[in-house]
Amino acid sequence: MSTVYALLFIVATLVMVVGLALKIKQYANTPAPLKIPTTPAPTTEAGVVMRLFREVVFFESLFKSTKWTWIFSWMFHMALFVVLLRHIRYFIDDVWLPIVLIQPFGKYAGFVMVIGLAGLFARRILVDRVRYISAPSDYLWLVVLLFIGFSGLMMSFVSHTDVTMVKQYFTGVWTFSGGELPMDFPLMVHLLLVALLMILFPFSKLLHVPGLFFSPGRNQVDNPREKRHLAPWAKTLEEQE
Amino acid sequence: MATAEFDVPELQEYVDVPEVEEGTMAHLKPFVVTNPEHNTDLGFPGELVEDWHGKTLEKLDDLRSRYRSLQVYLDACVKCGSCTDKCHYYLTTKDPKNMPVGRQDLLRKVYRRYFTFAGKYFPKLVGAEDLTRETLDDWYSYYHQCSQCRRCSVFCPYGIDTAEISMAAREILDSIGYGQKYCNEIIAKVHKVGNNLGLPGPAIEDTLEGLEEDVFDETGVEVKFPLDVKGAEILLVTPSADFFAEPHVDGLIGYAKVFHEAGVSWTLSTTASEAGNFGMFIGSYENMRRVSMRVREAALELGVKRIVFGECGHAWRVAYAFLNTLAGPFDFLDPDYPVPQHICEFTKQQIDAGKLTFDKSQNDDMTITFHDSCNVARATRMGDKPGGQMDIPREVIKAACNNYVDMDHNTIGERTFCCGGGGGLLTDDLMEIRVKGALPRMTALNNAVQEHGVTHLAAICAICKSQFTKVMPYYGMDMDQVVSVHQLVSNAIVLTGQRTEDDEEEQDEEA
Numbered sequence: 001m002s003t004v005y006a007l008l009f010i011v012a013t014l015v016m017v018v019g020l021a022l023k024i025k026q027y028a029n030t031p032a033p034l035k036i037p038t039t040p041a042p043t044t045e046a047g048v049v050m051r052l053f054r055e056v057v058f059f060e061s062l063f064k065s066t067k068w069t070w071i072f073s074w075m076f077h078m079a080l081f082v083v084l085l086r087h088i089r090y091f092i093d094d095v096w097l098p099i100v101l102i103q104p105f106g107k108y109a110g111f112v113m114v115i116g117l118a119g120l121f122a123r124r125i126l127v128d129r130v131r132y133i134s135a136p137s138d139y140l141w142l143v144v145l146l147f148i149g150f151s152g153l154m155m156s157f158v159s160h161t162d163v164t165m166v167k168q169y170f171t172g173v174w175t176f177s178g179g180e181l182p183m184d185f186p187l188m189v190h191l192l193l194v195a196l197l198m199i200l201f202p203f204s205k206l207l208h209v210p211g212l213f214f215s216p217g218r219n220q221v222d223n224p225r226e227k228r229h230l231a232p233w234a235k236t237l238e239e240q241e
Numbered sequence: 242m243a244t245a246e247f248d249v250p251e252l253q254e255y256v257d258v259p260e261v262e263e264g265t266m267a268h269l270k271p272f273v274v275t276n277p278e279h280n281t282d283l284g285f286p287g288e289l290v291e292d293w294h295g296k297t298l299e300k301l302d303d304l305r306s307r308y309r310s311l312q313v314y315l316d317a318c319v320k321c322g323s324c325t326d327k328c329h330y331y332l333t334t335k336d337p338k339n340m341p342v343g344r345q346d347l348l349r350k351v352y353r354r355y356f357t358f359a360g361k362y363f364p365k366l367v368g369a370e371d372l373t374r375e376t377l378d379d380w381y382s383y384y385h386q387c388s389q390c391r392r393c394s395v396f397c398p399y400g401i402d403t404a405e406i407s408m409a410a411r412e413i414l415d416s417i418g419y420g421q422k423y424c425n426e427i428i429a430k431v432h433k434v435g436n437n438l439g440l441p442g443p444a445i446e447d448t449l450e451g452l453e454e455d456v457f458d459e460t461g462v463e464v465k466f467p468l469d470v471k472g473a474e475i476l477l478v479t480p481s482a483d484f485f486a487e488p489h490v491d492g493l494i495g496y497a498k499v500f501h502e503a504g505v506s507w508t509l510s511t512t513a514s515e516a517g518n519f520g521m522f523i524g525s526y527e528n529m530r531r532v533s534m535r536v537r538e539a540a541l542e543l544g545v546k547r548i549v550f551g552e553c554g555h556a557w558r559v560a561y562a563f564l565n566t567l568a569g570p571f572d573f574l575d576p577d578y579p580v581p582q583h584i585c586e587f588t589k590q591q592i593d594a595g596k597l598t599f600d601k602s603q604n605d606d607m608t609i610t611f612h613d614s615c616n617v618a619r620a621t622r623m624g625d626k627p628g629g630q631m632d633i634p635r636e637v638i639k640a641a642c643n644n645y646v647d648m649d650h651n652t653i654g655e656r657t658f659c660c661g662g663g664g665g666l667l668t669d670d671l672m673e674i675r676v677k678g679a680l681p682r683m684t685a686l687n688n689a690v691q692e693h694g695v696t697h698l699a700a701i702c703a704i705c706k707s708q709f710t711k712v713m714p715y716y717g718m719d720m721d722q723v724v725s726v727h728q729l730v731s732n733a734i735v736l737t738g739q740r741t742e743d744d745e746e747e748q749d750e751e752a
């Protein structure tokens with residue numbers, strides 16, 4: 001079983017990393033032939049960095065729009081961030097100080113994450129407009145994340161798993177030298193779903209993560225009068241005349 | 242009325258977010274191109290091609306490899322619903338395919354089915370759908386119920402801009418010979434004659450002479466309206482509606498008076514007698530470029546040093562955000578000025594330099610409010626600071642008027658509601674969606690009328706002005722309540738040597 005999981009995680013990591021790299025390459029190589037930032041937009045590179053920072057950290061545009069979605073979504077994502085930071089200790093030996101410091105209360109971030117997800121799920125069912133635009137996969141994503149959260153919380157608060165063993169296993173997973181994985185049911189579920197998430201990442205709406213950074217509506221500097229912005233294909237078009 | 246009957250919504254205090262009601266607008270389609278030349282002149286097949294299925298997918302694939310916006314926007318949507326209640330057309334028609342994400346999904350479903358792993362193998366799971374003949378009709382219907390106003394993109398956490406998607410969809414439809422009559426006919430006219438209305442040079446010349454006489458009769462000052470004058474300093478490019486329609490033409494008079502007082506030489510051009518560029522509405526880079534090149538050629542031929550654009554929203558977007566890219570570089574113009582400038586930027590500079598004298602009391606019979614045109618507010622800038630596109634027109638109005646109030650802050654600035662007629666919808670065959678889509682703007686205006694005694698709505702867009710004059714009567718308001726910003730300037734400006742009212746009285750007594 002430990003070997004199956006090792007294989008699974010190697011495949012999952014490869015799929016996620018290569019898949020995302022290809023997607024990012026596609027986005028980077030596709031030209032944006034015209035300046036189309038949603039204005040008022042920053043007129044400098046530094047301004048654009050700030051704009052993206054506000055979108056990533058505060059979900060600025062979502063905040064402008066709907067406070068309910070914003071609060072649940074922000075709870076979910078920020079808690080996810082803390083949870084993932086806390087998980088770093090399973091993969092490296094000398095954990096950096098900030099990660100040690102968040103351990104005690106970071107434990108509770110899992111609850112926040114689950115509450116956020118539950119709120120988003122309720123919204124998807126209750127608001128008729130959101131229900132209309134939802135495909136089965138939109139519900140399933142929330143379900144998958146909820147179960148990852150539940151199983152994680154089970155381990156943290158109900159039936160503890162041998163965290164040292166988990167750590168040993170994952171630090172050695174690449175060389176199949178990590179030894180055994182504790183055969184606890186919550187951990188099996190947790191890891192199975194996490195692997196699923198990693199495999200699906202580059203083929204799904206989780207592409208919103210790289211997408212945000214490549215969105216011309218948000219990442220362009222508002223300077224079209226000062227600078228020409230000619231895409232390679234548009235240049236070819238010009239030269240044909 | 243020419244169009245089928247429909248219910249005109251009633252003005253309430255608020256526009257409530259309605260419950261979804263499927264299919265309410267499925268019946269509405271603009272006229273399809275009937276004269277094949279209107280397609281072929283633009284480089285599209287004359288009528289629907291036989292292999293529409295293959296050609297549609299081919300074009301979609303081509304566009305997503307040339308437009309990062311399209312590729313990223315098709316992938317990134319998480320169906321959060323943030324945009325669903327932001328579109329004026331959804332708010333007033335309840336049709337979920339008029340929700341921005343609903344509109345995008347019409348194309349996204351096909352993209353997913355043919356170009357993504359999940360959609361190829363698990364179409365039901367991710368809501369992917371086959372491309373059928375009905376899909377095309379759905380696209381034709383709903384991508385012509387989007388005014389490309391970008392209001393949705395303000396509220397989307399990834400800035401997904403439905404306007405980009407509907408431009409792409411329209412380009413795909415054009416590329417298989419399923420073009421919209423209104424837009425394509427107009428673009429064909431620009432390519433042939435030089436303006437959207439097909440006004441020939443002599444007609445423009447006549448109009449301008451008439452305007453010179455009118456202004457002289459009224460003020461006693463010889464304000465010129467030059468046409469094709471070589472060596473003038475400024476080339477003015479303005480929407481062709483400014484040449485004849487009310488209230489547009491009063492705006493043109495305003496520009497002429499400002500130029501006159503500023504003491505700069507300027508000229509219009511017969512070959513670039515149109516600021517508008519419908520190439521943008523159909524998403525066609527090639528057509529947009531061809532129309533833009535007329536401006537470049539006119540500037541070169543007339544040997545001007547600066548280019549100024551008149552009051553028009555989408556025209557200002559193409560001019561401000563695209564012109565340099567499409568038809569630049571403009572290194573032959575005076576580098577001290579941005580290329581191009583908006584007439585409001587020009588006027589504001591003259592005001593700041595103290596070159597203009599106003600008698601604001603001339604506008605005292607009005608209380609003005611200002612409609613931010615979508616394309617100006619959300620796709621361009623004026624001046625050097627972000628947001629100048631909202632501030633500068635207001636400052637110009639306030640310099641010329643004593644009574645100004647804003648509408649509800651949720652309906653202006655970057656959140657402005659579309660007039661309902663932008664993006665290539667300004668045609669009688671789409672009257673139903675135009676009237677309905679105007680409701681949020683009309684509601685905010687009506688509230689300002691009730692609460693602040695607003696009498697007039699000022700705009701800086703030819704499409705907004707035409708749309709408002711047409712739809713305001715449906716809401717019990719008067720078409721004369723729409724004014725051009727430079728009409729207000731024209732009313733209040735005191736020309737050097739202008740006859741004052743006292744003079745007029747004396748004249749009357751003598752007579």
Ligand code: HEM
Pocket residue numbers: 080083086087090106107108109110111113145148149150151152153154155156157160161163166170190194
């Ligand atoms: C290979 C990757 C992962 C491993 C090995 C792993 C392992 C674990 C373990 C052993 C625990 C129990 C912690 C304890 O007992 O204190 C846990 C908890 C948890 N995990 Fe994971 N996990 C992984 C990935 C993830 C991911 C991607 C998510 C979120 C999407 C996640 C969410 C959680 C949550 C919410 C908890 C409970 C709260 C907490 O202890 O932080 N895990 N995980």
Ligand code: HEM
Pocket residue numbers: 055056057059062069072073074077120121138141142145206208209212319320321398
């Ligand atoms: C740069 C990092 C990220 C940013 C800025 C970001 C931002 C957002 C925003 C603004 C939303 C829309 C609001 C909502 O519906 O919740 C969203 C939704 C979502 N995000 Fe993220 N996200 C990030 C990373 C992630 C990661 C790493 C995951 C998964 C492990 C994730 C999973 C999701 C899911 C599943 C939804 C849909 C929620 C729903 O169904 O309502 N996000 N994200």
Ligand code: SF4
Pocket residue numbers: 327328329330339340341344386387388389390391392393394402403404
């Ligand atoms: S661009 Fe405007 S009209 Fe089009 S979907 Fe968005 S809000 Fe609606």
Ligand code: SF4
Pocket residue numbers: 317318319320321322323324325341342396397398399400401
């Ligand atoms: S706001 Fe953006 S991400 Fe959310 S549903 Fe609309 S288009 Fe999709």
